[in-house]
Amino acid sequence: MNRISVNVDGTTYEDEVEPRLLLVHYLRDRLGLTGTQNGCDTGNCGACTVDLDGASVKSCSVLAVQADGGEVTTLQGLARDGEWHPLQRSFHERHALQCGYCTPGMIMAARDLLRDNPDPSPQEVRNSLRGNLCRCTGYQNIVEAVLAAAAARESVPAPAAGGERT
Amino acid sequence: MSAFGTRVNRVEDQRLLTSGGVYVDDLRVPGLRGAAYVTFVRSPVAHAVITRIDTSRARAHPRVVAVYTAADLTGLPAPRPFGRPAHSGGFFAEPLLAGEKVRFVGEPVAVVLTEARYDGQDAADLVDVEYRRLPAVVGPAQALHDGTLLFEEAGSNLADQRDRDTYDDTVFDGADVVVEREIVNQRVACVPMEGRATAAVFDGTRLTVWHSSQNAQRCRSTLAESLGIPAEAIRVIVPDVGGGFGAKIGIDRDAIVVAWAAWRSGTAVRWAESRAENLVAMTQGRAQLNRVRIGGRRDGTITAYRLDVVQDAGAYPRTSTLAPVTCTMAPGVYDIPQVQTGYRVVVTNGTPVNKYRGAGRPEATAAIERAVDLFAAEIGMDPAEVRRRNVIAADAFPFRTGTGALYDSGEYGAALDRLLGAAAYPRLRAEQAARRDKGCVNALGIGISVYVEMTGGGGETARVTVDGRGHATVLTGSSTQGQGHGTAWSMLVEAELGIPVDRITVVHGDTDLIPKAVGTYSSRSLQLGGSAVHQAAADVRNQARWHAAGLLAVRESDVTLDVASGTWHVAGDPGRSLTWDQVVGHTGAGSIRADAEFASERPTFPFGAHLSVVEVDTETGMVTVLRHMTVDDAGPVLNPVLAEGQRHGGIAQGIAQVLFEEVRYDADGNPLHATLADYGAVAAADLPDFELEAGETPTDVNPLGVKGIGEAGTIGSIPAVQNAVIDAVAHLGVRHIDMPMTPDRVWAAIGEAGTERRSRR
Numbered sequence: 007m008n009r010i011s012v013n014v015d016g017t018t019y020e021d022e023v024e025p026r027l028l029l030v031h032y033l034r035d036r037l038g039l040t041g042t043q044n045g046c047d048t049g050n051c052g053a054c055t056v057d058l059d060g061a062s063v064k065s066c067s068v069l070a071v072q073a074d075g076g077e078v079t080t081l082q083g084l085a086r087d088g089e090w091h092p093l094q095r096s097f098h099e100r101h102a103l104q105c106g107y108c109t110p111g112m113i114m115a116a117r118d119l120l121r122d123n124p125d126p127s128p129q130e131v132r133n134s135l136r137g138n139l140c141r142c143t144g145y146q147n148i149v150e151a152v153l154a155a156a157a158a159r160e161s162v163p164a165p166a167a168g169g170e171r172t
Numbered sequence: 173m174s175a176f177g178t179r180v181n182r183v184e185d186q187r188l189l190t191s192g193g194v195y196v197d198d199l200r201v202p203g204l205r206g207a208a209y210v211t212f213v214r215s216p217v218a219h220a221v222i223t224r225i226d227t228s229r230a231r232a233h234p235r236v237v238a239v240y241t242a243a244d245l246t247g248l249p250a251p252r253p254f255g256r257p258a259h260s261g262g263f264f265a266e267p268l269l270a271g272e273k274v275r276f277v278g279e280p281v282a283v284v285l286t287e288a289r290y291d292g293q294d295a296a297d298l299v300d301v302e303y304r305r306l307p308a309v310v311g312p313a314q315a316l317h318d319g320t321l322l323f324e325e326a327g328s329n330l331a332d333q334r335d336r337d338t339y340d341d342t343v344f345d346g347a348d349v350v351v352e353r354e355i356v357n358q359r360v361a362c363v364p365m366e367g368r369a370t371a372a373v374f375d376g377t378r379l380t381v382w383h384s385s386q387n388a389q390r391c392r393s394t395l396a397e398s399l400g401i402p403a404e405a406i407r408v409i410v411p412d413v414g415g416g417f418g419a420k421i422g423i424d425r426d427a428i429v430v431a432w433a434a435w436r437s438g439t440a441v442r443w444a445e446s447r448a449e450n451l452v453a454m455t456q457g458r459a460q461l462n463r464v465r466i467g468g469r470r471d472g473t474i475t476a477y478r479l480d481v482v483q484d485a486g487a488y489p490r491t492s493t494l495a496p497v498t499c500t501m502a503p504g505v506y507d508i509p510q511v512q513t514g515y516r517v518v519v520t521n522g523t524p525v526n527k528y529r530g531a532g533r534p535e536a537t538a539a540i541e542r543a544v545d546l547f548a549a550e551i552g553m554d555p556a557e558v559r560r561r562n563v564i565a566a567d568a569f570p571f572r573t574g575t576g577a578l579y580d581s582g583e584y585g586a587a588l589d590r591l592l593g594a595a596a597y598p599r600l601r602a603e604q605a606a607r608r609d610k611g612c613v614n615a616l617g618i619g620i621s622v623y624v625e626m627t628g629g630g631g632e633t634a635r636v637t638v639d640g641r642g643h644a645t646v647l648t649g650s651s652t653q654g655q656g657h658g659t660a661w662s663m664l665v666e667a668e669l670g671i672p673v674d675r676i677t678v679v680h681g682d683t684d685l686i687p688k689a690v691g692t693y694s695s696r697s698l699q700l701g702g703s704a705v706h707q708a709a710a711d712v713r714n715q716a717r718w719h720a721a722g723l724l725a726v727r728e729s730d731v732t733l734d735v736a737s738g739t740w741h742v743a744g745d746p747g748r749s750l751t752w753d754q755v756v757g758h759t760g761a762g763s764i765r766a767d768a769e770f771a772s773e774r775p776t777f778p779f780g781a782h783l784s785v786v787e788v789d790t791e792t793g794m795v796t797v798l799r800h801m802t803v804d805d806a807g808p809v810l811n812p813v814l815a816e817g818q819r820h821g822g823i824a825q826g827i828a829q830v831l832f833e834e835v836r837y838d839a840d841g842n843p844l845h846a847t848l849a850d851y852g853a854v855a856a857a858d859l860p861d862f863e864l865e866a867g868e869t870p871t872d873v874n875p876l877g878v879k880g881i882g883e884a885g886t887i888g889s890i891p892a893v894q895n896a897v898i899d900a901v902a903h904l905g906v907r908h909i910d911m912p913m914t915p916d917r918v919w920a921a922i923g924e925a926g927t928e929r930r931s932r933r
């Protein structure tokens with residue numbers, strides 16, 4: 007057993023973990039943060055993507071002990087005081103999610119892309135999301151949502167629970 | 173007020189975008205506290221007799237709760253045999269756990285229950301299973317001719333067949349040209365991003381099962397039948413589902429075993445399969461070997477068509493609908509005087525095959541649309557022109573096909589012409605010719621498909637309740653895997669009752685709340701489930717009108733509902749108005765409620781046309797899809813946002829099948845892929861933006877006039893892309909390439925055609 011201390015979405019957790027425990031299972035099974043999904047366990051689908059110390063990682067390919075002393079951000083930590091991250095907003099407005107299973111990872115990967123390249127071309131978005139699979143949307147609306155978020159400079163308030171007409 | 177045509181963003185998104193949804197493995201409900209993790213022991217060999225299973229080492233593991241094998245599955249009803257007795261003799265039944273024999277890699281042999289997730293695989297590895305290997309039957313062609321039998325009692329690998337004895341060659345006699353060829357519709361994995369997942373708890377009286385499914389109610393009836401317990405003693409709950417695509421219709425043996433383990437052990441259990449398990453043990457799709465024969469005149473008229481289907485059912489035939497549906501839809505959009513179809517269903521040592529997006533229809537469309545292109549190439553006519561000359565005329569509907577389908581409504585020629593116009597088809601052909609003249613390495617290909625498919629049929633239930641606060645609740649028999657039913661049903665209720673979307677709750681997938689329902693597949697939701705919601709809402713409105721009339725002391729006919737404001741008032745006197753909570757309050761019952769069950773005798777037949785433009789690098793065989801254009805017509809569109817999303821996803825799955833996806837086995841029946849890196853998953857970088865146009869030809873089969881849109885993208889795109897790739901290299905002598913059209917296959921086809929041409933010279 008190893009003792010780790012990890013900050014996840016602004017809260018610091020101290021835990022004893024098995025050395026083989028993957029970060030994705032630490033988040034989900036130990037911390038109950040089930041907003042990060044597991045779609046393949048082999049680093050291929052990107053559903054488990056989170057931010058670790060400023061870079062996006064596939065949490066199925068990182069051990070919890072490797073996150074010791076680190077800062078993790080997941081989809082669940084993106085909104086601030088009811089303000090959605092521009093990607094959350096644009097995914098909603100562009101219908102960039104259907105079943106939603108790939109969405110947490112997709113948004114975290116897109117956030118990483120926009121940090122590196124704030125004004126990507128459509129093809130750059132497509133190329134950089136190569137490691138994130140979506141079986142539902144055909145990607146088109148995801149690409150549009152990422153481009154729209156790049157265009158929107160600031161975060162805006164979250165919409166009410168209902169749908170809104172456009 | 174009609175909600176139709178309004179672009180409404182989804183009500184579901186809030187939750188999914190902030191907390192990430194609640195899929196089965198996310199459930200943290202009290203009943204599952206301390207649940208044991210289920211891990212399957214699966215067969216590592218394709219075909220073998222099990223000579224010994226020793227679980228003692230696994231049982232001795234300190235954190236193992238239980239280990240079960242087929243020997244523990246006592247007192248259960250016998251599994252239901254497959255097929256029509258005349259052909260199957262009642263054999264081909266699928267056990268819950270393999271006891272005597274295994275028939276595919278991944279078949280469940282035992283389950284291990286452990287306290288912790290990570291102990292599961294350790295403990296499963298301690299179960300010793302000895303196998304005496306048998307030769308494997310790999311693929312449908314081998315199944316037909318091989319002496320090795322999967323089910324010796326059956327005496328054959330043929331599980332079902334129909335109509336092949338009626339083939340009459342003379343119908344091709346008068347044709348100027350007859351083309352015949354074999355077309356492979358390859359086996360593909362369904363790969364929803366959430367694999368199969370089940371959790372269950374038995375409290376001594378009732379079994380509660382959470383399952384990632386397209387229909388809770390069918391899960392319940394299957395569980396009752398398989399476990400021999402009354403349906404009333406089972407509650408099935410379907411939480412968020414991470415994609416289904418047909419592979420999550422009902423519940424399969426693995427999940428039944430999980431539910432049984434909860435019942436047997438008295439322990440709450442949970443299971444979420446790994447992707448490696450998903451790729452070998454979730455049902456797969458397509459897997460047809462088709463032989464087409466098409467005959468016609470040199471003026472472009474098609475006079476006769478035959479489709480002969482061999483369906484690879486995998487190790488256990490689970491479905492009887494795939495091949496029959498392919499045969500029914502065989503002639504597609506064409507008015508062909510003579511059509512013959514027949515099929516054989518065979519068992520092979522592969523993963524069982526079942527429904528996958530389109531389920532029999534994409535196979536039919538791929539076959540006829542390839543056949544038309546083969547015919548066009550043979551007579552030297554533009555494939556668009558051949559289609560134009562043979563599509564069923566707009567004034568011929570309702571149209572009864574030679575295979576017995578009754579097409580409700582269609583404008584096939586108009587859809588094709590609109591597509592060709594939008595694509596500036598002559599300009600594309602000119603560019604293709606220019607590239608050929610220049611001897612460009614990057615050849616341009618243009619592929620067309622015109623499709624019709626079959627959706628819906630059967631019934632669905634709904635209950636709409638308006639409570640004392642003026643909020644509406646919809647209980648729907650339809651079930652969502654991401655399609656956005658919550659948004660769509662809210663729109664229907666808002667339009668009928670004037671209750672705003674944010675005061676409407678849509679509930680699905682709980683057999684205690686919704687005991688009777690059919691669920692979501694076959695693009696059936698809006699036309700059946702939506703029609704039921706619409707009818708229930710209309711009933712609520714009529715009841716409310718009666719109460720409002722009483723309150724306002726006027727005749728019922730003098731009361732109207734102002735949908736925009738959601739208030740009832742006396743006609744012509746908006747001053748005297750009542751809100752929903754006032755009307756409901758007046759009833760004294762606390763709510764106004766209506767149940768509806770909508771059934772349609774007939775299915776509907778959406779249609780459309782797709783055009784794909786591809787570039788083929790003739791030196792490497794690499795294919796790039798440059799453009800994909802569609803005109804899809806599924807009748808009036810309720811919410812274009814949702815409909816376009818369905819079409820996008822469908823097209824992507826179609827392109828993925830054409831270019832990348834295939835489940836392959838080696839000669840011993842070992843699958844050649846274990847991860848999403850080996851299996852050809854399609855990524856954003858592989859696809860272009862799609863260019864969509866929509867028609868809105870209504871049907872008279874349901875009150876909303878709608879047809880289904882969930883599968884059209886896949887059905888239309890597959891032949892368009894396949895035809896485009898072949899078209900790109902047709903000038904090099906290539907007539908056909910089977911899917912998946914990987915660079916090595918395309919490159920090899922170019923090479924073979926070149927060799928043939930040189931040897932003919």
Ligand code: FES
Nearest residue numbers: 045049051052066
């Ligand atoms: S679960 Fe980590 S990449 Fe798929």
Ligand code: FES
Nearest residue numbers: 104105108140142
């Ligand atoms: S929305 Fe379902 S996998 Fe992406």
